[in-house]
Amino acid sequence: MKKLSDRQLSNLTVAFRKRLDKGESLDDILPEAFAAVCEADRRVLGQFPFDVQVLGAIALHQGKLAEMNTGEGKTLTATMPLYLNALSGKSTILLTANEYLALRDAQEMGRVYRFMGLTIAAGVCTESGRSFTSAEKKAIYASDIVYTTHGALGFDYLFNNLVTTASDRFLRDFYYVIIDEADSVLLDSAQTPLVIAGAPRVQSNLYELADFFVTTLIRDRDYEKEENKVWLTEEGVKYAERFFQIQNFYEERFFEINRHVVLALRAHVLFEPEKQYVVSKNDEICLLDEGSGRMMPGVKLRGGQHQALETKEKLKISQENRSVAAITYQNFFQLFPKMSGMSGTIADAAEELRKVYRTEVVVIPPNCPVRRRDLRDMFYRDAHSQYNAAVAAAAMTHRKGQPVLIVVNGIRETEFVSKRLLAKGIPHNVLNANNAAWEAEIIKEAGRANAVTVATGMAGRGTDIRLGKGVKELGGLAVIGIGRMGDVRLERQARGRAGRQGDPGFSCFFVSLEDEVVVNNTPQKWNQRGGDRKRISRRRLKKIVNTAQKTGEEFAVLARKQAMEYDQILSYQRNLIYEIRNKLLDGEGMDQQKFLEIARTNIKKFIATQTSIDGSVLGRYILDHISYRLDEEIREVSQKDPEAVEEYLVWRVRRALAEKKIRIGSRENLYYFMRIAALNAVDEGWVEQVDYLQQMQSAVMGRTSAQRNPVFEFHKDALEAYQRMEADILNNIMRNVLLGSVYKDNEGRIHIQLP
Numbered sequence: 001m002k003k004l005s006d007r008q009l010s011n012l013t014v015a016f017r018k019r020l021d022k023g024e025s026l027d028d029i030l031p032e033a034f035a036a037v038c039e040a041d042r043r044v045l046g047q048f049p050f051d052v053q054v055l056g057a058i059a060l061h062q063g064k065l066a067e068m069n070t071g072e073g074k075t076l077t078a079t080m081p082l083y084l085n086a087l088s089g090k091s092t093i094l095l096t097a098n099e100y101l102a103l104r105d106a107q108e109m110g111r112v113y114r115f116m117g118l119t120i121a122a123g124v125c126t127e128s129g130r131s132f133t134s135a136e137k138k139a140i141y142a143s144d145i146v147y148t149t150h151g152a153l154g155f156d157y158l159f160n161n162l163v164t165t166a167s168d169r170f171l172r173d174f175y176y177v178i179i180d181e182a183d184s185v186l187l188d189s190a191q192t193p194l195v196i197a198g199a200p201r202v203q204s205n206l207y208e209l210a211d212f213f214v215t216t217l218i219r220d221r222d223y224e225k226e227e228n229k230v231w232l233t234e235e236g237v238k239y240a241e242r243f244f245q246i247q248n249f250y251e252e253r254f255f256e257i258n259r260h261v262v263l264a265l266r267a268h269v270l271f272e273p274e275k276q277y278v279v280s281k282n283d284e285i286c287l288l289d290e291g292s293g294r295m296m297p298g299v300k301l302r303g304g305q306h307q308a309l310e311t312k313e314k315l316k317i318s319q320e321n322r323s324v325a326a327i328t329y330q331n332f333f334q335l336f337p338k339m340s341g342m343s344g345t346i347a348d349a350a351e352e353l354r355k356v357y358r359t360e361v362v363v364i365p366p367n368c369p370v371r372r373r374d375l376r377d378m379f380y381r382d383a384h385s386q387y388n389a390a391v392a393a394a395a396m397t398h399r400k401g402q403p404v405l406i407v408v409n410g411i412r413e414t415e416f417v418s419k420r421l422l423a424k425g426i427p428h429n430v431l432n433a434n435n436a437a438w439e440a441e442i443i444k445e446a447g448r449a450n451a452v453t454v455a456t457g458m459a460g461r462g463t464d465i466r467l468g469k470g471v472k473e474l475g476g477l478a479v480i481g482i483g484r485m486g487d488v489r490l491e492r493q494a495r496g497r498a499g500r501q502g503d504p505g506f507s508c509f510f511v512s513l514e515d516e517v518v519v520n521n522t523p524q525k526w527n528q529r530g531g532d533r534k535r536i537s538r539r540r541l542k543k544i545v546n547t548a549q550k551t552g553e554e555f556a557v558l559a560r561k562q563a564m565e566y567d568q569i570l571s572y573q574r575n576l577i578y579e580i581r582n583k584l585l586d587g588e589g590m591d592q593q594k595f596l597e598i599a600r601t602n603i604k605k606f607i608a609t610q611t612s613i614d615g616s617v618l619g620r621y622i623l624d625h626i627s628y629r630l631d632e633e634i635r636e637v638s639q640k641d642p643e644a645v646e647e648y649l650v651w652r653v654r655r656a657l658a659e660k661k662i663r664i665g666s667r668e669n670l671y672y673f674m675r676i677a678a679l680n681a682v683d684e685g686w687v688e689q690v691d692y693l694q695q696m697q698s699a700v701m702g703r704t705s706a707q708r709n710p711v712f713e714f715h716k717d718a719l720e721a722y723q724r725m726e727a728d729i730l731n732n733i734m735r736n737v738l739l740g741s742v743y744k745d746n747e748g749r750i751h752i753q754l755p
């Protein structure tokens with residue numbers, strides 16, 4: 001490859017594609033294609049991939065999850081599998097952790113793809129607040145390679161399935177995807193649903209009442225809390241029944257009361273200010289990403305939880321919108337025939353990933369042996385001595401000029417540390433994941449001599465810390481961690497900030513019994529201040545902390561599994577509906593015979609549900625479903641047996657349809673109209689269903705107390721709801737087609753108005 005001219009090198013793209021057309025597989029051309037990109041990388045970027053990067057690239061091409069340490073060069077690694085897979089002509093996408101990285105990498109790596117004659121685009125807007133038009137999106141996703149974020153792509157997927165004409169669809173069929181920081185996306189964000197909100201719902205007035213009710217409850221008597229669940233005890237349920245003056249809290253007709261109480265209870269017990277959310281300057285609830293403390297403006301809790309929080313904080317209650325489309329990342333990624341990912345820390349979760357996503361983890365060796373020393377944890381009984389010791393260690397390291405990165409669990413903790421550093425007169429930067437671009441700039445500098453940086457776990461992720469001049473000699477970057485992290489992966493990520501590409505450095509964690517993971521996952525007796533705690537031996541201390549972290553991790557795995565179980569049913573139903581939609585959009589799935597079948601099913605159902613049919617019942621049905629014109633013979637027909645009534649109604653349907661056809665001119669036009677009418681009916685039914693399931697889920701999750709299996713109940717309810725929706729859709733198709741008005745104007749355009 002080295003001997004080829006630039007022109008010859010880029011011409012290989014055409015040659016490779018020809019070979020694929022002739023039947024060779026991507027695997028067949030992998031060695032040559034990779035070699036070509038490596039050479040392009042060298043010519044365009046001045047970087048020639050290391051052997052280990054090629055290994056990583058092969059794993060990515062094979063649809064595996066590659067564990068590659070920070071600083072190993074994942075961005076460059078991705079150029080190989082992206083190029084190779086894009087040769088197939090199918091959709092090839094790289095997902096970064098945030099918009100800043102998508103834009104940055106698309107710009108930098110984009111030069112290589114363009115050099116090789118491929119098209120590339122970034123799927124996120126440079127101007128914040130603006131969003132792409134459909135036409136722009138179409139152009140972006142038509143590119144050979146797309147760099148974007150998982151959020152942007154997920155929403156685009158949902159929007160793509162809300163369009164009303166085939167030409168408005170802008171996504172190509174999914175094929176290959178590489179997920180950067182895959183553990184964070186596939187595990188930590190897995191449960192976050194992407195929800196598209198639609199028309200507002202009638203505002204409920206139960207929020208305030210439920211909120212007040214909850215403030216009168218007493219923990220452990222009226223409700224119990226465990227990990228991130230809270231529920232009413234039997235005592236609490238009885239009290240609720242007295243309070244709201246209802247007989248049975250769980251009865252269907254009191255569903256709304258039940259739902260609002262659950263929401264208010266969660267708002268008060270599970271949501272802490274500064275931890276899960278902050279109240280922004282303009283008096284809005286702004287959620288925080290728990291891993292990083294990052295603010296997530298615009299993200300709203302679903303199913304009324306956001307409104308319950310607003311009520312708790314005595315803010316103005318925002319409009320509760322219907323959910324028109326929703327998907328969780330877990331299900332979203334199942335849509336890709338070929339999914340791969342990379343991360344510095346993913347091997348710890350290999351088993352879960354294999355089970356949930358059926359994907360293997362491959363650990364890629366580092367380019368240079370790791371020289372970083374990971375020191376043993378320091379254990380403390382309380383937070384006070386823990387912070388003092390950690391800051392003292394940081395100060396000592398700083399005195400030698402060695403750069404120090406202090407990693408903590410949350411925003412509040414960054415402030416504790418910052419105060420102590422100020423007291424010692426040590427200048428430092430604080431990063432709490434508010435602004436990715438700005439943080440990337442700061443974190444780049446964190447490796448300079450004398451630098452002290454305090455950061456939450458995720459701050460500046462994706463940007464590596466290079467050592468400044470002379471820092472190697474001082475011992476490299478020092479990572480000082482305060483507090484056990486909720487997950488071993490986060491801890492390894494923090495450590496991995498030091499010692500990139502064989503640099504020296506060390507990491508050390510300071511943990512205590514007051515760390516959040518420990519408090520949340522340890523029996524009460526160790527949690528009490530004072531007496532007891534003093535008598536705990538060092539060994540014991542260590543054991544308590546380690547066990548707590550394990551327990552926490554297991555809880556998280558369980559929670560993710562449960563979320564998946566909830567979501568499975570929605571996912572199943574969504575796939576069915578999207579399939580039907582796509583068929584209709586593509587001009588299939590609806591003709592005269594199909595329509596008459598639907599009509600007959602509806603009519604049969606109608607007749608079966610009537611105890612007796614008289615002239616007025618029959619007349620009503622015809623007016624609602626078939627025609628605005630009533631005939632004389634209705635009264636007479638209604639006297640006859642059910643079969644005769646059925647035949648009469650079907651005959652009316654045929655007649656109505658025949659009239660439509662005459663008005664509209666041709667069979668093609670009729671079918672087009674029927675498809676639009678059906679699409680509308682499907683969408684209406686599905687939107688209701690999504691919204692209902694979202695609400696159901698938040699209500700059901702609070703039912704743990706009543707000794708039932710909530711997942712099972714949810715599935716059962718969801719199935720019944722689906723059947724109801726199906727019946728509604730079929731009825732509405734008939735209604736839309738027969739009662740909708742349609743005409744052709746002088747220029748032959750069809751105008752449709754649905755009832």
Ligand code: ADP
Nearest residue numbers: 047048049050069070071072073074075076464
């Ligand atoms: P990661 O995402 O794995 O932490 P990056 O992709 O940010 O790492 O790369 C880290 C740094 O190493 C970047 O500055 C990149 O330009 C550089 N780099 C990566 N691969 C090579 C290579 N083969 N030769 C030279 N520099 C490289």
